Each structure stands twice: as structure tokens, then as C-alpha cells.
Amino acid sequence: GAGVSQSPRYKVAKRGQDVALRCDPISGHVSLFWYQQALGQGPEFLTYFQNEAQLDKSGLPSDRFFAERPEGSVSTLKIQRTQQEDSAVYLCASSLSREQFFGPGTRLTVL
Amino acid sequence: QQQVKQSPQSLIVQKGGISIINCAYENTAFDYFPWYQQFPGKGPALLIAIRPDVSEKKEGRFTISFNKSAKQFSLHIMDSQPGDSATYFCAASEGWGGSNYKLTFGKGTLLTVNP
Numbered sequence A: 001g002a003g004v005s006q007s008p009r010y011k012v013a014k015r016g017q018d019v020a021l022r023c024d025p026i027s028g029h030v031s032l033f034w035y036q037q038a039l040g041q042g043p044e045f046l047t048y049f050q051n052e053a054q055l056d057k058s059g060l061p062s063d064r065f066f067a068e069r070p071e072g073s074v075s076t077l078k079i080q081r082t083q084q085e086d087s088a089v090y091l092c093a094s095s096l097s098r099e100q101f102f103g104p105g106t107r108l109t110v111l
Numbered sequence B: 001q002q003q004v005k006q007s008p009q010s011l012i013v014q015k016g017g018i019s020i021i022n023c024a025y026e027n028t029a030f031d032y033f034p035w036y037q038q039f040p041g042k043g044p045a046l047l048i049a050i051r052p053d054v055s056e057k058k059e060g061r062f063t064i065s066f067n068k069s070a071k072q073f074s075l076h077i078m079d080s081q082p083g084d085s086a087t088y089f090c091a092a093s094e095g096w097g098g099s100n101y102k103l104t105f106g107k108g109t110l111l112t113v114n115p
Helices: none
Strands: A005-007 A010-013 A019-024 A031-037 A044-050 A053-056 A065-068 A075-079 A088-095 A106-110 B004-007 B010-014 B019-025 B030-038 B045-050 B056-059 B062-067 B072-077 B086-094 B109-114
Touching: A005 A088, A010 A019, A019 A088, A019 A106, A031 A075, A044 A065, A044 A075, A075 A088, B004 B086, B010 B019, B019 B030, B019 B086, B019 B109, B030 B062, B045 B056, B045 B062, B045 B072, B072 B086
Parallel strands: A010 A106, B010 B109
Antiparallel strands: A005 A019, A019 A075, A031 A044, A031 A088, A044 A053, A065 A075, A088 A106, B004 B019, B019 B072, B030 B045, B030 B086, B056 B062, B062 B072, B086 B109
């Protein structure tokens, strides 16, 4: 069956550019999470959606980061005015309960 | 403050040996402890998970041991195979926040199994 998909898989941005990262969760999964994984580190929580409602955005590192899930399915993570420290893999996960299923991630490199 | 501490950072094991990775946590509200396996260029994949009401859970060659009083849990990989070579992450989440089961991860252990 189809798992969590993310696009693009790789994104190179010049410092100051805006980027948008897409997540397609498993169909029917109510919960959707975004995580940021720096090189050689574990994933770190960014934000959580229950259907279309963003219930927790405590992990977003700055107001340059914005996430949405307008119809309770596909989600987009947007980063405005990218900085070099934003370079990381951005992971999306979806779930029905405690078990979270991760996508392959989008590797963002900011030059 | 690192809420989940994982060790060792890297581990080399011979084929057929036992791989052991340890994690310790501080937040007593954590009530779900999964282990994830991640290959290069892939997202983390759930291996096995445990709740604090049991001390051990086994699935195939993978076993979690859990010590609630010490706030520690570990992953044992029996009969380790070269295909097990990957990065392993322990994680934890709280159950009080409704459905917001956000995971707190350890920093990972790079396991290499030599043939």
C-alpha cells in the first residue's frame, strides 16, 4: 500500500529564498507531524496537525517557518527567507494512533 | 536539556553477534517507547515499541528491555546481520496530550555489522 510521500526529495535554495515542502500522508490518517533532522542527529519535532487543525507548533524554530493542512490531508511546510542553519532533512509522519509512519524526507540545502 | 539520551554513538558488531543500544529518559510522563531504524536516504521505520507496563517485548530478533525505576530502556538485536547495518533511534512520547503523540528522539546509534 502507499506510504507517506514527500516532495521534492531534494531542494537547493539560495539564502533568502522561500521554499515549500509537501507531504502526502497515508490516506485516512488523522494525525500529521513534521520533524527536522540535522545531519547526524535524531529528528526533532516541529509541528502537529489533527485533521486540518494545527494543535501544536511549539517546535517551529522561528516565525519564518509556517505549516498548513487546509483540507486535513496534504500538508505543506513553508520556510521563508531561508538561512544556512535551515539546512536539514525535513520529515513528515502520519498516524492513526501511537505508531507514526515516516516519509522519506526532503533534504534542504541552503547555500 | 536532552530528554532522551542514547548510547553508544556508534557500534561495530560481528555477524551473528548481539547488538545492544541503550537509552535513558528523564520525563516520567513518557508512556510509549519506540525504536526506529533508518537507512541512508530513507525515513525512520518503526522496529518495535514498548509501554512501561511490561519489562520486555520481543519481536523476532529484536527485543526491548525496559526498566521503569531506572528510567532506562534498551534494544537488543540477536544474531546481527550485515543487513541490520543502519542508524537506530530510540524515542519516547507522552500520552496526556490527546492525540498529540509527538516523539522525542535520541541522537542515534550507527550500527555496523561486519560479515
